[in-house]
Amino acid sequence: MPHRDELSKAEERLRQLKLQHGLANTKNGKKVVSIDALSIAIDLVSSIMVGLVIGYWLDKFFDSKPICIIIFVLVGSLAGAKIIWQKLNIKNR
Amino acid sequence: MANNPLDQFLVKKLVTINLDGFDVSFTNSSVYMLLAGFIILSYFYFALRVEQIVPSRLQVSAEMIYNMVTGMLNQSVGQSGRKFVPFIFTLFMFVLLCNLLGMIPYSFAVTSNIVVTFGLAIMVFFAVLICGFIINGISFFSVFLPKGMPSWLAPLMILIELCAFLARPVSLSIRLAANIIAGHILIKVIAGFCVSFIIFFKFVPIPLIVILIGFEIFVAILQAYIFAILSCVYLNDAVNLH
Numbered sequence: 001m002p003h004r005d006e007l008s009k010a011e012e013r014l015r016q017l018k019l020q021h022g023l024a025n026t027k028n029g030k031k032v033v034s035i036d037a038l039s040i041a042i043d044l045v046s047s048i049m050v051g052l053v054i055g056y057w058l059d060k061f062f063d064s065k066p067i068c069i070i071i072f073v074l075v076g077s078l079a080g081a082k083i084i085w086q087k088l089n090i091k092n093r
Numbered sequence: 094m095a096n097n098p099l100d101q102f103l104v105k106k107l108v109t110i111n112l113d114g115f116d117v118s119f120t121n122s123s124v125y126m127l128l129a130g131f132i133i134l135s136y137f138y139f140a141l142r143v144e145q146i147v148p149s150r151l152q153v154s155a156e157m158i159y160n161m162v163t164g165m166l167n168q169s170v171g172q173s174g175r176k177f178v179p180f181i182f183t184l185f186m187f188v189l190l191c192n193l194l195g196m197i198p199y200s201f202a203v204t205s206n207i208v209v210t211f212g213l214a215i216m217v218f219f220a221v222l223i224c225g226f227i228i229n230g231i232s233f234f235s236v237f238l239p240k241g242m243p244s245w246l247a248p249l250m251i252l253i254e255l256c257a258f259l260a261r262p263v264s265l266s267i268r269l270a271a272n273i274i275a276g277h278i279l280i281k282v283i284a285g286f287c288v289s290f291i292i293f294f295k296f297v298p299i300p301l302i303v304i305l306i307g308f309e310i311f312v313a314i315l316q317a318y319i320f321a322i323l324s325c326v327y328l329n330d331a332v333n334l335h
Binding site for chain 2: 038039042043045046047049050051054072075076078079080082083
């Protein structure tokens, strides 16, 4: 049946185009991740906490009291900002 | 006479079992976890006992849940995500049943305990790590270096990515526990108002509690879905590396 061939060819071209533009695993062009406001706040706070814990542990190891804590809290807050930016980017695309 | 709204989250030992210094008592939390497992197993046993091509309603509901989990994995990971269906399915059903069993009056919400949710989240974290190393070998570490970065920025980016990677189990566990705890505390506090403000407001807090319980059931289902879909997204990082 000719229509079925055309349909499968069109599907194949659509799939190739999607792969080209990096939309291979999306539905309607959006990666479906549901987030709410509390979720974003928890992401930010948890990455700052992880930075604090890593900095505190490294300080105990190297015995350099405020330096590692300061650096890793800053790194943790940048990481939290990056996580939030990624999640908002996906939602608004 | 005031009820402490945090009393409902106390884990009480029902049968004290002490294994060589380790406390492995049977608690009220364990009762509800066992009940959740029993309900899941019996539901799927009765739904899929007689498999028909034109399914019965119970079979349709069970198949819908399976299709949802497979769809989640297909969307996030792609075709190679099919092997994770048992893992994500078990995780989703367990969290869903534990959340919903906590809505029954006088019961205990299992997932309100940060220890339980952290255990689940650390399981997802280690699954991502181990599967990432098995599937990709040593090039799994390229997940810490995003593409298109100038090379002088690389050390800072690696630290930032490492922090974001380690924050995943923390945020997964806190998100689930905080949502359940907040909802239950709110219901308990408003219910306290029903008793103490009965002269001024009569029965006014009661419809509010009905609405809050409805909303809390919605939050229970939604949080189970969010937990499962975020696990799928993290598995995608392990399997597909960006």
